[in-house]
């Protein structure tokens with residue numbers, strides 16, 4: 001049984017630096033010391049440094065970068081801005097994906113790992129930019145409560161070994177403030193800033209090991225594989241400095257993961273995958289990530305044995321039962337597992353067809369996420385409510401041959417959305433889809449592994 005306790009965030013920086021010289025120092029590409037970084041973050045979080053000076057510092061970091069030690073100090077400062085959970089034992093393992101289109105792997109890998117004996121403490125995010133969010137997707141299930149407080153979170157992890165909540169105000173409040181600024185100052189895609197943002201939250205939730213899924217391609221924040229590799233290395237090095245086990249897979253995000261893009265339809269695809277009927281890419285990535293979690297937890301000695309165990313958790317139905325338990329214990333309607341009509345679903349289906357014959361060469365995958373937002377399946381404003389019942393279901397993948405007029409994907413939408421659907425069709429044909437007259441190789445899914 002895990003014996004968890006809350007630790008109050010330490011507030012240690014007593015130095016008295018000046019804001020302007022520190023921004024100037026980073027602007028010139030010089031290193032900041034641990035004390036300078038901690039002082040800056042603490043004073044910003046306490047409201048003593050205004051947004052405009054923090055924005056200048058973020059842009060200086062974006063342009064000049066940070067070395068491993070500075071990134072670790074930034075992570076530490078953001079971690080210490082809030083509460084930290086601690087769990088003894090080495091079987092508390094989480095997974096983090098950098099986000100993409102149709103990425104529902106958490107709903108599959110977490111029950112698989114949990115059924116195999118891993119404790120999985122998931123604090124997940126909502127949709128961000130063009131990407132969908134795990135917390136939004138699970139809320140398609142009526143009654144599912146993603147707002148447990150940290151005490152309930154710990155209790156549930158102890159009891160059931162699997163818990164899934166959204167970001168809480170107690171975890172890394174500095175990240176919450178800084179993230180909102182980065183979102184509006186074009187400073188999101190910076191390796192040290194992403195590393196500190198992700199790691200401060202993962203370290204605070206008390207996992208002893210982390211499996212990273214770093215996405216690369218047209219639907220990822222890191223479009224180029226070399227940038228994804230740099231982020232993977234930074235996350236692994238930072239994990240090591242905090243004495244956490246870490247492994248990173250660099251995976252393709254040039255097309256949606258699986259076939260479903262939306263909310264209810266992604267939950268259905270996840271359940272089907274847990275029943276052993278999932279699409280190959282989603283099944284393979286979920287099994288691989290779950291196997292790394294099982295291996296990292298020390299439950300199996302080799303990755304190969306862990307993969308075998310992960311597959312057994314699906315074929316035996318144990319992983320599906322874990323998912324049912326997760327839904328039930330967090331207040332959700334677990335009957336959706338056997339009856340998909342209990343999920344919200346829009347009433348009309350329209351097929352989007354190939355304008356000419358050819359091979360599918362490329363999708364501008366980020367735009368697919370933005371087109372879903374047009375239907376109400378994403379937020380344009382923070383206060384927007386997600387429509388769980390709209391979505392896309394892809395019939396074709398990169399490399400597939402299509403005839404003129406053949407369906408590439410189906411849109412599920414409301415009857416009053418015909419004009420939006422017509423606009424989506426035009427944008428898809430003009431800006432998203434690239435067809436080639438010559439054969440195109442299918443996309444590789446797992447590109448690299450770093451540990």
Ligand code: URA
Pocket residue numbers: 098188193194195197198
């Ligand atoms: N996800 C995060 O939590 N933070 C980032 O900066 C980017 C992706």
